[in-house]
Amino acid sequence: MMLSAQDIALGERLAGVTATIRPGEVTAICGPNGAGKSTLLSCLAGLLAPESGEVTLGSATLSSLPAAHRARAIGYLPQSPEVAWDVSVEALVSLGRLPWKGAPASEAQDAIDSAIAALDLDDFRHRPVSRLSGGEKARALMARVLATRPQWLLADEPLANLDLAHAAALVARFREQAAQGRGVVLVLHDLASAMNHADRVLVLDRGTLAADGRPQEALSEEIIARVWGVNARWLGRAGEMALSIS
């Protein structure tokens, strides 16, 4: 099953974008500020309805799916994740089970336990979120999405506000999810993260798709110069590349 956007347009933010997201891959959405990255992700998550074109999940239009059905299939991590109340990590992760109203309690507990285990949060299970570090909180929020057991995992700038080590650890978790067959879509500001960790990159420029392909092709020095307007050079070897900007 694929998650596809077909010629979607929305105001001045998106002007006809076509892209198909495949399961088992980490797809990065990159682009300068205001290029429409978050808007595209919100459309793919079914949170924004495009004015023209459509987003489909398999053979169904996303907007025609019941909200609970969509919520069970697509997990979404917003850009600035907030937690309004000082709940425990376990209570936070259990919010991911909300779309599964009526499912057996044992199944819910199993999903919560495996999400907590997958992100090494067992020691923090009963800790209030206010007492977590930035990296621990980011993991707890991702565990919340995993507890839904969605087929698709969409995250808007999940690495923002994380230090290098925590960002690398979180990227590894996303890779694990893709290896398990989930489709992972990440909006990434840091082009080196996209180059080193994504299987595929969509480059947006002023609401249109400027490139779509393997990271080495979509984030070539030529495309970076055209879209971002900077002269940059990739240094290092595959998987550990860094961007040098002159």
Place this chain on the structure above:
Amino acid sequence: MIRPISLLLIGLATALPLSLLAGRVWIDPVAPETQAATVILMELRLPRAFLAIIVGAGLGSAGAAMQGYLRNPLADPGLFGIAPGAALGAVLSMWTGYAVAAYVLPLFALIGAGGAMALLALIAGRTGGIALFTLAGLMIASLSGALMSLAISLAPTPFAMSEIVTWLMGALVDRSWRDVWIAAPLTLIGLGFLYAAGRSLDALTLGEAAARSLGVDPRRLQWLLIAGVGLTVGAGVAVAGIIGFVGLIVPHLVRPLTDRRPSSLIVPSALAGALLLLVADVACRILPLAGGELRLGIALSLIGAPFFLHLLLKMRKGLA
């Protein structure tokens, strides 16, 4: 979550019989003066205690739901403008003189609450956005306040003016079973709506976008809130006048006893609101005060305002 509920139920079960004995005339449970005691208990104190429980439960749960909806611990049911709308209805019944007939004042108050709910739904109901909804509520509260002041300033007689001003202070004096039968069913239905909103309020803990991604329909949630807060607060104002701060204080007292999810707070807040109002009403009855009883609305404002200040200072400390 079971523990706070059982604790609060035990508290209520203890406070209710004690509240029936206390007042200007103390009733000796061992050797009551049978005839007078029966009348006082059955016609005055029992309906009054039930009303305190009903109104307190409505205000407490509405406060918990509002704080969950606005994701703000300083939110209060008054923000939606439903209490001022109901109060405006009641003021108009007194202003026109219709209030002398039984049922008219609560009926007008309920119409006022219904009008505020309809206006809210009309202004904000289409988008489901929380900010617009809150601003619409503030506008309704401000408009109702202005119209009430107009009614008071143009009161036809000094008696009507004093009646309006006294009523606005909120109290449970001289209420009867009739008021219980008006408030109880409406509050119960309202509580049902608020309880039904619980899961969606939990999802809102993560913000509006994440809540929608979890399948929450913002418009449905808004309707549940309008109906739930409208019925509980509207019914409360219709029988007791304006009693502030209960919806603000109670969720704070209860939150540390729960897992802090908004849905875990609704039932305990209803019970704690009931207990708070029951105890506060007894305190008003037995406080020696020259010239009559302390009004319940004033008593709760006297407790609530410093509590609000304490919360603000605590939050400021947290931000620093």
